[in-house]
Amino acid sequence: MAAKKAPPARLRRPSGASARRPPGPDAPVDRPRAADAGSPSPARAPLRILVLSGPNLQLLGTREPEIYGVETLAAVHARLRARGRELGVQVTARQSNHEGTLCDWIGAARGKFDGLLLNGAAYTHTSLAIFDALKAVALPCVEVHLSNPEAREAYRHTSKLAAACVAKVSGFGADSYLLALDGLVRWLARRPR
């Protein structure tokens, strides 16, 4: 059997507090530490990404398909895991209808995951608790939406979570999750080591 190919070094997880520092706008990809110059890069574990979806997203496939499409959440999760394998990152995907459960998962993510994708669904527009959980763990999070909430009803125009996120991807249907995964992995590859 062929040996499993390790992900490229720049897509692997550094250790230490610097992993949580956001990059500046002009940070170069793959900037080496001075101490690393000329030495082989240290072995790094694969990046781990946690994907969370909020209330009613378990109904994807049948829920208002004209807005959210016909793909099920299980199929979206399978696509995310497959894309993760291509990128050499580990993807864990979960869904809950409960605000407290989402807070629990976010709160436990520090040290276990390197970044988050979060479709907070309706909690996007209401949840100070989820905003606080994101601020508390200080992991890079990308806000995800299948639809484009800003182009819908006024009560969907405000996100309580956006200010705790590094980016947002919305309006591409289920592909928003996939685009967000690519974006987050690129963001993580650019952070200072």
Ligand code: DQA
């Ligand atoms: C949603 C948009 C939210 O406004 C809505 O409450 C959802 C789904 C989206 O993915 O488009 O449940 O987050």
